[in-house]
Amino acid sequence: MDFNMKKLASDAGIFFTRAVQFTEEKFGQAEKTELDAHFENLLARADSTKNWTEKILRQTEVLLQPNPSARVEEFLYEKLDRKVPSRVTNGELLAQYMADAASELGPTTPYGKTLIKVAEAEKQLGAAERDFIHTASISFLTPLRNFLEGDWKTISKERRLLQNRRLDLDACKARLKKAKAAEAKATGTGSRVQLSSSPLPCWPLLLPSPQLWNDEVDKAEQELRVAQTEFDRQAEVTRLLLEGISSTHVNHLRCLHEFVKSQTTYYAQCYRHMLDLQKQLGSSQGAIFPGTFVGTTEPASPPLSSTSPTTAAATMPVVPSVASLAPPGEASLCLEEVAPPASGTRKARVLYDYEAADSSELALLADELITVYSLPGMDPDWLIGERGNKKGKVPVTYLELLS
Numbered sequence: 001m002d003f004n005m006k007k008l009a010s011d012a013g014i015f016f017t018r019a020v021q022f023t024e025e026k027f028g029q030a031e032k033t034e035l036d037a038h039f040e041n042l043l044a045r046a047d048s049t050k051n052w053t054e055k056i057l058r059q060t061e062v063l064l065q066p067n068p069s070a071r072v073e074e075f076l077y078e079k080l081d082r083k084v085p086s087r088v089t090n091g092e093l094l095a096q097y098m099a100d101a102a103s104e105l106g107p108t109t110p111y112g113k114t115l116i117k118v119a120e121a122e123k124q125l126g127a128a129e130r131d132f133i134h135t136a137s138i139s140f141l142t143p144l145r146n147f148l149e150g151d152w153k154t155i156s157k158e159r160r161l162l163q164n165r166r167l168d169l170d171a172c173k174a175r176l177k178k179a180k181a182a183e184a185k186a187t188g189t190g191s192r193v194q195l196s197s198s199p200l201p202c203w204p205l206l207l208p209s210p211q212l213w214n215d216e217v218d219k220a221e222q223e224l225r226v227a228q229t230e231f232d233r234q235a236e237v238t239r240l241l242l243e244g245i246s247s248t249h250v251n252h253l254r255c256l257h258e259f260v261k262s263q264t265t266y267y268a269q270c271y272r273h274m275l276d277l278q279k280q281l282g283s284s285q286g287a288i289f290p291g292t293f294v295g296t297t298e299p300a301s302p303p304l305s306s307t308s309p310t311t312a313a314a315t316m317p318v319v320p321s322v323a324s325l326a327p328p329g330e331a332s333l334c335l336e337e338v339a340p341p342a343s344g345t346r347k348a349r350v351l352y353d354y355e356a357a358d359s360s361e362l363a364l365l366a367d368e369l370i371t372v373y374s375l376p377g378m379d380p381d382w383l384i385g386e387r388g389n390k391k392g393k394v395p396v397t398y399l400e401l402l403s
Contacts (some may be wrong), residue, residue: 031173033166039235041157042242050152053252057144060259064133064141065262085298091126095119114281122275125270132266147248151241165231172227172372176220183213242334272352279357311323340386345373348385348399362392 035043065071070087077083088096098119102112347369354364362385364370372383372394385394 009193010016031170033170033173033231033269034236035235039239039242042239042245046155046242046245049248050148053144053147057141057148059367060136060141060144064136089126089129091122091129093126095121095123095126098122117277117280121273124273128266128269128273132262135262136259140264143251147252151244151248155238155241158234158241162231162238164236165227169224169227169231172220172224176224179213179217179220183217186213188196268352340371340373340384341375345371348372349402350398351400352398354395354398356392360393362387362394363388364394364398369402370394370399372401 061071065074077085096119098115102115102119105115106112107116266307348371349363350368350370352364353366356363364371364385368387371386374380374383378384381396381401382393383396384391
């Protein structure tokens with residue numbers, strides 16, 4: 001108990017000394033050991049990395065889970081080191097509602113059949129969203145959290161130790177300066193002085209001899225050397241940790257690429273699911289609404305030159321019902337009789353795989369190049385595509401038209 005009390009008193013004394021030194025530095029009454037410019041730059045970069053990592057982490061969490069209550073629940077489960085329960089996505093919930101509605105309203109009716117088809121697509125979208133959230137959490141959010149809860153805490157701890165070592169060093173410098181000043185004063189005035197010139201009796205004040213002040217200076221110099229050594233050692237440890245921020249940036253860069261890859265995969269899956277759904281709905285529109293939504297009777301489509309590659313690739317595709325290329329009334333198109341126009345053919349890059357629905361369409365593979373052109377009376381959402389000796393209709397939304 002006596003030892004603990006002594007240690008407590010010693011720690012309290014050190015804390016008080018550091019507090020006094022820090023306060024005097026703030027008011028400009030004490031000298032402060034400045035760090036070199038490179039070290040200050042490392043500190044600023046580390047602080048900036050920490051601040052932006054926190055912001056990116058929080059906003060990514062909002063992107064993946066917009067519901068704040070759900071985010072709080074997940075945070076509590078993580079802090080309690082318990083598994084987060086599986087949560088139904090909004091798409092899956094909508095799919096369940098649509099399936100239940102179709103079951104009650106009649107699954108054999110046109111409306112019920114469409115509800116079932118859309119429900120299946122929404123279920124697929126919900127599953128894709130679940131996979132995206134899971135992948136993004138592992139490949140992107142987890143490394144960011146690990147940095148904030150691991151590496152950054154270590155850096156902060158070492159920076160606090162460095163701050164304490166600097167305060168101790170400056171305090172030793174101040175003590176040495178005072179000891180030298182007292183030594184010089186004692187050497188010049190002697191070791192015995194009288195406190196007052198009053199006629200009243202007064203004992204003379206015995207000041208420490210110059211030899212005692214020399215000992216005090218030697219002691220202060222020894223403490224300063226020890227404090228300087230500890231400060232230099234701690235500064236080197238902190239410097240190495242701060243330079244490790246470069247490795248953190250490299251790791252976060254790799255994680256960012258993984259996040260973009262998972263996001264691209266997610267949107268591509270959603271894109272394909274909706275295209276398939278739209279094709280299913282388009283093929284059934286003619287039976288549900290006779291004479292409606294079956295192709296177009298407009299005479300011609302816009303020229304290919306008016307469509308830029310950026311517009312063709314960036315616009316959200318709308319796959320139409322498979323319209324006949326022949327004039328109204330003909331059952332099918334004889335592709336052998338179709339000849340490319342003298343001018344107006346263009347090259348196009350295929351964005352996604354496409355399976356031909358019938359013999360009048362051309363199957364596509366992603367990233368291949370084909371020749372495309374339009375014919376008078378064609379649906380503007382379709383083109384004639386040629387690859388070698390094969391030709392057929394292809395949807396514009398699967399292509400990037402090249403200049």
